[in-house]
Amino acid sequence: MLTAVDSRIFDKPPLLYIYVLLLSFVGGFNMLNVIISSFVYFTGHRILSKTRKGPKDNARDFVAFWDNGTYAFLRRLSRDYFVLSIPMFLIAVGVQLLAVMPLALGTTAFIVLLFLGALGFKCSNVLQKSMGAKPLRAATVESAQVVLYFAKELLATHCGLFKQSESEDEFHGILKSSWSFTKKER
Secondary structure, rough: OOOOOOOHHOOOHHHHHHHHHHHHHHHHHHHHHHHHHHHHHHHHHHHHHHHOOHHHHHHHHHHHHHHHHHHHHHHHHHHHHHHHHHHHHHHHHHHHHHHHHOOOHHHHHHHHHHHHHHHHHHHHHHHHOOOOOOOOOHHHHHHHHHHHHHHHHHHHHHHHEEEEOHHHHHHHHHHHHHHHHHHHOO
């Protein structure tokens, strides 16, 4: 099989599943980014090309288009998913390194990549706040929590690392906290 992944990862199915799951979410997020960005650019270009009054009117129309609720939501959603895709990609690379390296070295590489992903995520949120933007939406955070839940369940079923009842209680607690976060944001 021709692949960029080290073949030793196929000997450890749970890590392979987590790796594929994370990379598929990263690919999905980036595909959403491309679709949303293309849609916003195309519609904005079409709207602005119809108005040929003058630079002042074009600037006013552009601001009205850019701040429209639907387009602002789409731009923000695209940005949020891009921010999430970077740490998820780093964690996927860390999972691959964990599978193919000796345990101590692979664990160290995984922890470093996990730390870099979390640091990048936090810095991006701080940067967004400093520019006057809101932090990540609750829906974006919930989608990341669902991905982590699936990864944890894969590990639980293949390795027996977590007890099922504790996992379910914790997941429901996470969803309850996410719901309260969603209600506060409105």
